[in-house]
Amino acid sequence: MSDRTTHWQTVYTTKAETEVSWYQDQPATSLRLIREAGAGPSSRIIDIGGGASRLVDALLAAGYGALTVLDISEAALAAARARIGAAAAAVDWITADVTRWTPPARYDIWHDRAAFHFLTDADDRAAYVARLRSAVVPGGAVIIGTFALDGPETCSGLPVVRYDAASLAATLGPAFELQDACTEAHGTPWGSVQQFQFCRFRAC
Ligand SMILES: C[S@@+](CC[C@H](N)C(=O)[O-])C[C@H]1O[C@@H](n2cnc3c(N)ncnc32)[C@H](O)[C@@H]1O
Numbered sequence: 001m002s003d004r005t006t007h008w009q010t011v012y013t014t015k016a017e018t019e020v021s022w023y024q025d026q027p028a029t030s031l032r033l034i035r036e037a038g039a040g041p042s043s044r045i046i047d048i049g050g051g052a053s054r055l056v057d058a059l060l061a062a063g064y065g066a067l068t069v070l071d072i073s074e075a076a077l078a079a080a081r082a083r084i085g086a087a088a089a090a091v092d093w094i095t096a097d098v099t100r101w102t103p104p105a106r107y108d109i110w111h112d113r114a115a116f117h118f119l120t121d122a123d124d125r126a127a128y129v130a131r132l133r134s135a136v137v138p139g140g141a142v143i144i145g146t147f148a149l150d151g152p153e154t155c156s157g158l159p160v161v162r163y164d165a166a167s168l169a170a171t172l173g174p175a176f177e178l179q180d181a182c183t184e185a186h187g188t189p190w191g192s193v194q195q196f197q198f199c200r201f202r203a204c
Helices: 003-016 028-036 055-061 072-091 123-137 167-170
Strands: 046-049 066-071 092-095 107-113 135-149 176-187 193-203
Touching: 003 072, 028 055, 028 107, 028 135, 028 176, 028 193, 046 055, 046 167, 055 066, 055 107, 072 092, 107 123, 123 135, 123 167, 135 167, 135 176, 167 176, 167 193
Parallel strands: 046 066, 046 107, 066 092, 107 135
Antiparallel strands: 135 193, 176 193
């Protein structure tokens, strides 16, 4: 097991859902950006580094029916499945490191909240972008949320790369056209505030 996998398995086997800084009851910004990307009930949507996030619950409730959640931690996905119950059977759950994964399908919408920013190594970022390029259909949407330039320097005890729209666009390269950008002040379960930025791109 890689150090990365061990880290995240430890997090999700020792902490409850509401004991992690990134917990959100309502993933409102993600939902809005997915809706504004033009998603419909049959759009193939993948949540990269989805963990135990409630985004999949919200997407199911909103009628989106072709959902995939990928995470490096099997424990995170098991927690999400247990919470969702029978409806989890309609979701494709993938345990993988996104930088080493071979996409089995193509997706209309790629969503990532707070996974990409852990890639501090340029080779890992290049591996991520290569998968993004092969996995998203032309005209599809890419939604990535990371810590903003004035956000924390670490997350879950690990260093992160902070972005604004310009630096994220430059990192993804010219195959992705910036469509929308916003910031969000995320309130952690213990009342501190973390500055995020979210961008929505169109795959050319
Ligand atoms: C800060 S959490 C965010 C979880 C979720 N996106 C949310 O908003 O609640 C980061 C997530 O990314 C996952 N992750 C970290 N590195 C990863 C990688 N290389 N491949 C896949 N998942 C990864 C972790 O297991 C964790 O669930």
